[in-house]
Amino acid sequence: MSIVASFFNNRLKISLRQERAVLLVCTLIALLFWFFVKLSKSYRSEYVFDVIYLLPDEEAFLDNPPAQLNATVEGEGWDLLHFSLFNPRSPLIFDLRDFDLPSLDRRYLIDRLQRKVVASNVRIADLREDLINLSYEKKVSKKVPVRASLDLQFAPEHHLRGAVGIEPDSVELTGPVSLIDPIEQWRTDSTQLEALQKDVQVELPLARPQQEVIQIEPALVTVTVPVETFVEKTFLFVPVLIKNAPDSISIFPSTVKIVCVVGMSHYNEVSATDFTVEADLQGISPR
Incomplete structure (x- = not known):
């Protein structure tokens, strides 16, 4: 069983x-x-096309045109799948070296895109961009001095020993002539340095231009801030010089004490002869 x-x-x-x-x-x-x-049904899908613009070497855009076009592509599911997987990612190229084209309108853009995808059996159904402005003019280069945008805060009894150093002290700007010509200098990014009590060296990026078509070379500069200790130095007997006074007038005291603050590197270089104390008696009557 x-x-x-x-x-x-x-x-x-x-x-x-x-x-x-x-x-x-x-x-x-x-x-x-x-x-x-x-x-086998028809669908729509968003697709991004890369764009390259070719300008003559001596020209520059006043405003950078978009580097991508956002299009709606329509076709059967099979065709869209094949297009997404196997369509070459080669960019759409607009060559402006041989002809002057001030703008690209919607109709022209769709036509160029359609010619690019026609072999994939899909069509361009819509395009986000309505118009691309291609304003450009003569490209120039110009060297301008660099100015450091610094907020320096020193430790007690410390100050600058000399001028702030910048290396390189100038940068080259390249872009359309109408934007480059008015520029006389270029600043670094704003930077705060606190409690300074010795020399400081920092790399600072240059401020980004408001117009992206302006190129800056180099993008970084080295800023050196010389710092030293400052101390008091006293001179006890500095004579007072009298101006515009009768011979019968004398003053008391005839010398004064001067207290100054000086950097340690120059301490021995400062003497009483570097100071002049004057009393101008013009218009003053003795009582």
Whole structure:
């Protein structure tokens, strides 16, 4: 009896496995059929096309045109899938070296894009850009001095020892002549340096131009801030000089004390002879 039961159990398991396999195959066939039906319908998809503009070497844009075009592409699912997977990502090129084209309107852009995708059996249904302005003019280069935008805060009894150094002290600007000509200098990004008590050297980026068509070379400069300790130095007997006074007038005291603050590097260079104290008595009557 147990042998018969075991035989029927094994047959039942085999039958269940076969039914599951058949069900799985049927499900896969249904999914493939559904997939083919879906791909045979028409769809729309967003697509980005890269753009390159070729200008004569002596010209520059007044405002950079867009580097990409955002288009709606329409076609059957199969064609859109093939277009997305196998369409070469070569950019759309507008060569302005041989003809003067002040702008690219919507109709012209769609026509150029359609010619690019015609082999893929899809069409350009819509384009986000309405007009691309291509204003450009003569390109020039100009060297201008660099100015450091610094907020310097010193530690107590410390100050600048000399002028702030900038290397290189000038940069080259390149762009359209109407934007470059008025520029007389170029500043670094604003930077704050705190508690300065010794020389500091930092690399600072140059301020970004408001117009992206302006190119700056180099983009970084090295700024050196010379710092030293300042101390008090006292001169006790500096004579007072009298101007416009009668011979009969004398003053008291005839010398004064001067206290100055001087950097340590110049401490021994400063003497009493560097100071003049004058009393101008013109228009003053003795009582």
